[in-house]
Structure formats: C-alpha cells, structure tokens
Amino acid sequence: RxxxxxxxxxxxxxxxxxxxxxxxxxxxxxxxxxxxxxxxLTPNKLAETVRAHWTIENQLHWSLDVVFHEDDARTRKDYAPQNLAVIRRLAQNILAAHPLDKPIASKMRRANWSKDFFYELFTHMR
Known part of the structure; x- marks a missing residue:
C-alpha cells in the first residue's frame, strides 16, 4: 500500500x-x-483487452476524422466543441445503424444528395 x-x-x-x-x-x-x-487479469487477457480497446478507439477516431473532418474543426468557444462532438457521434451512429451495406461516408453523401434517403436514415430505426 x-x-x-x-x-x-x-x-x-x-x-x-x-x-x-x-x-x-x-x-x-x-x-x-x-x-x-x-x-x-492474466498478461494474455490484459494484452487482448488493450488491443480490443485500441481497435475500437482507432476505428471511431479514424471515421470521425475522415468522414466528419473532426481534426480540422476550429470550434473553441464555450461548449461548442463538446456539443459538436456529440452531434458528430450521433450522426455517425445513425449512419452506421442504417442497413445499407455501404461505408458511412457513402451514406452521408447519399443523404446530402437525396432528401428521401436522409429521412430514411431516421425512420428505419422505429
């Protein structure tokens, strides 16, 4: 101690x-x-847990940076950075939950081009 x-x-x-x-x-x-x-934890279980954590972490941040350009965000005032981070993660989860077998970036582009697909992103979750 x-x-x-x-x-x-x-x-x-x-x-x-x-x-x-x-x-x-x-x-x-x-x-x-x-x-x-x-x-x-045993050494093997600790290594497995750490690898799993970083796999998830890297996938999340790669997607947020590549699709949502999170690293380029210049929002610094008050709670705006936290609010936008929540909105980006919400958008990422909505896009990922849609059953269309396409990357998140493709779904986001399609939602920008098609009002019907944009609405479908929200209505398929009922």
Missing amino acids: LKDAPACPGLKAIGRVEALRTTADGKTTTSVRYIALSKV
Whole structure:
C-alpha cells in the first residue's frame, strides 16, 4: 500500500503494457503505459483487452476524422466543441445503424444528395 495514495474505489490492479512500434524507415520506439484495472487479469487477457480497446478507439477516431473532418474543426468557444462532438457521434451512429451495406461516408453523401434517403436514415430505426 502506498503512503498517501488516493482512494480509488474498485481499483484491483495496475497493468503495465510495453508497446514496440516500428516505423516505415525501420526505426523502433518503445512506449510504456500503465492501466487502472477493476479486476486482476492474466498478461494474455490484459494484452487482448488493450488491443480490443485500441481497435475500437482507432476505428471511431479514424471515421470521425475522415468522414466528419473532426481534426480540422476550429470550434473553441464555450461548449461548442463538446456539443459538436456529440452531434458528430450521433450522426455517425445513425449512419452506421442504417442497413445499407455501404461505408458511412457513402451514406452521408447519399443523404446530402437525396432528401428521401436522409429521412430514411431516421425512420428505419422505429
């Protein structure tokens, strides 16, 4: 037990993950991350959990950046950045939920071109 450690209800373990990254030019870097855990995991389960988290995280942010140009947003005042982030995620979820087997970017373009498809995005969820 650490002296003067802050209370962390539910904290069961701290995981240490060491990641190696090799760039296209052959340069390798190492990073170390510490992760708060609500249960004790085996090293294999921790690695699997971390990979799953970053897979989901990268897919979400890639889509938000590529489709919605989130990284280009220059909104900085008051609550506007948070509000627009919520709207972008809502739009992403609506587009992803539509059964048409096309990428989100294609569905968004189609919704811009067709008022009927735009309305269909919302009405198919009933």
